[in-house]
Amino acid sequence: MDYETPLFFRVMQYAADADGDVIDMVSGNPDWEPPAALREGLSEYAGADPEQFQYPPSDGLRELREEIAARRNVDVSQVVVTNGAGEANYLAMARALERDSGSEVILTDPVYPYYPGKTTMLEGTQTYVETDDAGRLDPDDVRSAASAETAAIVVNSPNNPTGAVYPEETVRELVSIAEENDAVLVSDEVYDHFDLSGAFASALSVDSDHRIVTNSFSKSMAITGFRVGYAVFPKNLVESARSRHMLVNVAGSRPAQHAVLHALRETGPDYYQANRDRLRERVETFTAALERAGATYTKPSGSFYVLVRFDGFPGTLENVERLIDEAGVAGMPGNAFGSAREDWLRFALVTPRVEDAADRLVEYFG
Structure with missing residues (x-):
């Protein structure tokens, strides 16, 4: 089977190999400090008894699962x-597809490229619903696309790459569409701590056996290398997902889970608010520069990505490499995210050099 290989690593490697100074705005690796309590948790763990260096429970440390369950108002099971x-996301999509209720996965366009890649890997078929110019998803378009063949509807809010945030009425409608078609809404909420609009609504706010919510601490705690995420399943769907997780991974990292648990318990809201404030400043700096350069762009309501279109400079891989070589700024080609924004580029605002990057783009395109 041929799988679609995301372009992220190819672009990052090209930027790393380029001559001169290149500002990396390719991947969503936060550049700020993790919570102080996370480092404390790691240091504490180094002195643990040998038994604490062995396999944890396959579905996660019980205390961490209890902490997550309490925060998300669900049962720990x-x-x-x-x-x-x-x-x-893999477990959620697999669980949706293995119910013998169709093989179609409805995705948005633009789309985070790992979703169609996982669909192919799981032998599903993709159907795309285009969002509007601001990245908003119209539930009526999803309802028109859905059918008895629809196994899953996969959405991401706050969104990568558009920065859109889906309000509560949209989320409720999406759950309703999933119920009407015996499908599963898979709601990836990994950027929930980066809602800049105040409009974000979790799919967990809707009680249903037809929605699975996924999340991670990678972005919210600036620890993409720790690989600690989670999924919240309806009770009737969790057992098979737990078994698949055990067969694929056996278990996750016990030290990473311990550190995340300590950070969850000891980190107050000020940490997350400071990161949102930092991001708001970067959005203003970067979009003001895009205005000066005469670009068209999406101003994110959440997450930390900006989609940009420069006249006469379509967002191809060739032009991304050209921008790296000639302007010293690395972004992602729009065609990596589907067909709707092929002429656009995506930049991640997770570098302290956002202002330098903005100046370089103004000089190059202005």
């Missing part, structure tokens, strides 16, 4: 700790 949101 519904929570599976995963190898980041990547595995959480």
Whole structure:
């Protein structure tokens, strides 16, 4: 079987090999400090008894699952700790497809490229629903696309790459569409701590056996290398997902889970608010520069990505490499995210050099 290989690593490697100074705005690796309590948890763990260096429970440390369940107002039995949101989405999509209720997966366009890749890997078929210019998803379009063949509807809010945030009425409608078609809404909420609009609504706010919510601490705690995520399943769907997780991964990292648990318990809201404030400043700096350069762009309501279109400079891989070589700024080609924004580029605002990158783009395109 041929799988679609995301372009992220190819672009990152090209930027790393380029001559001169290149500002990396390719991947969503936060550049700020993790919570201080996370480092404390790791240091504490180094002195643990040898038995604490052995396999943890396959579905995650009980105390971590209890902490997540309490925060998300679900039963602990519904929570599976995963190898980041990547595995959480894989388990959720697999569970939707293995119910013998169709093989179609409805995705948005633009789309985070790992979703169609996972669909192919799981032998499903993709159907795309285009979002509007601001990245908003119209539930009526999803309802028109859905049918008895629909196994899953996969959405991401706050969204990568558009920065859109889906309000409560949209989320409720999406759950309703899943119920009407015996499908599963898979709601990837990994950027929930980066809602800049105040409009974000979790799919967990809707009680249903037809929705699975996935998340991770990778972005919210700036620890993409720790690989601690989770999925919240309806009670009737969790057992098979737990078994698949065990067969694929056996278990997750005990030290990483311990550190995340300590950080969850000891980190107050100020940490997350400071990161949102930092991001708001970067959005303003970067989009103001895009205005000066005469670009068209999406201003994110959440997450930390900006989609940009420069006249006469379509977002191809060739032009991304050209921008790296000639302007010293590395972004992602729009065609990596589907067909709707092929002429666009995506930039991740997770570098302290956002202002430098903005100046370089103004000089190059202005």
